[in-house]
Amino acid sequence: MQTERIKEQIELLRNLSEIDDTLADLNLRLETIVSKKNELKNSLKDNLSLLESLRKKRKELELEAHRMEKELKEKEKELEGFAAKFHSLKSNREYQQFKEQQEKLRGEVSALEDKAIATLDSVEQLEIDISRKEEEMKKEEENLKQQEKHLCEEEEAIQRDIAYEQEKRRKTVSALPPEVFKKYSRIHSKVKKKTVVSADRERLICNGCFMSITLQELNEILRAEELVCCRQCNRILFVEEKL
Ligand SMILES: [Zn+2]
Numbered sequence: 001m002q003t004e005r006i007k008e009q010i011e012l013l014r015n016l017s018e019i020d021d022t023l024a025d026l027n028l029r030l031e032t033i034v035s036k037k038n039e040l041k042n043s044l045k046d047n048l049s050l051l052e053s054l055r056k057k058r059k060e061l062e063l064e065a066h067r068m069e070k071e072l073k074e075k076e077k078e079l080e081g082f083a084a085k086f087h088s089l090k091s092n093r094e095y096q097q098f099k100e101q102q103e104k105l106r107g108e109v110s111a112l113e114d115k116a117i118a119t120l121d122s123v124e125q126l127e128i129d130i131s132r133k134e135e136e137m138k139k140e141e142e143n144l145k146q147q148e149k150h151l152c153e154e155e156e157a158i159q160r161d162i163a164y165e166q167e168k169r170r171k172t173v174s175a176l177p178p179e180v181f182k183k184y185s186r187i188h189s190k191v192k193k194k195t196v197v198s199a200d201r202e203r204l205i206c207n208g209c210f211m212s213i214t215l216q217e218l219n220e221i222l223r224a225e226e227l228v229c230c231r232q233c234n235r236i237l238f239v240e241e242k243l
Contacts, residue, residue: 006224010196010238012176013184013227017196017236019169020188026162033155040144040151047137054133058126061119068116075109183227187234196236209233 082098082105089095173181188195197208199221205212211232221228221239228237 003224006226009176009180009227010224010236012172013180013196013236014238016169016172016176016184017188017194019165019172020195021193023162023165023169024193026158026165030155030158030162033151033158037148037151040148044141044144047133047140051130051133051137054126054130058123058130061123061126065116065119065123068112068119072109072112072116075105075112079105079109180227184236187229187236191233191235194235196238197230198240199230199237201239206230206233206235206237208235213237 079102082102085098089098176184184195191208194208197206199206199213199218201218204215204218208230209232211230213230217228217231217237218239220226221237229235230237
């Protein structure tokens with residue numbers, strides 16, 4: 001009677017150990033999916049902030065070009081006004097000074113024109129960069145959305161598996177005597193995985209920690225009068241039935 005009871009407990013404990021290992025794997029997969037989803041979000045954020053900085057730069061350059069245009073108009077007006085003075089020149093010396101100043105003004109206008117053109121070229125180049133980046137981002141966003149959808153589906157499937165395993169676990173635990181479950185839980189919290197393992201009856205080792213067991217211990221497991229734990233790793237041991 002006792003032997004039957006222990007054998008039954010061992011069977012339940014083996015199931016419980018398998019369920020717990022499956023749950024641990026599922027939870028690990030869930031964590032991976034959550035971190036992958038975060039990575040996707042961050043990559044989208046990085047792209048957006050790059051685009052934002054390009055747009056900001058364009059705005060700055062546009063303002064700069066606008067300012068230069070205004071300055072250029074003023075300089076041109078100044079140059080025109082200056083040219084009108086030509087008629088009031090009285091001496092060679094004045095003429096010389098007039099020519100020098102006119103050259104200087106013309107030089108300034110021309111330099112300003114060059115700068116304004118270069119700035120407008122930069123704005124144009126930025127426009128190209130921005131629309132290219134926007135195009136890239138559209139594709140990227142589509143791609144990321146697709147990836148996220150797959151991850152969400154995977155996540156849902158894992159959640160379903162977890163719920164299924166938890167229900168199985170609940171049933172298994174309720175079939176075990178409380179003190180046996182307590183013992184299992186204590187060992188499980190230490191070893192984390194493979195809480196219940198087989199003992200290799202040929203090689204006389206524990207398949208959890210691969211340390212040796214004695215022949216006497218093997219016989220104790222086979223007699224099934226009580227639960228036998230590995231002396232090294234404390235895992236609950238069982239022996240596979242010979243076919
Ligand atoms: Zn062991």
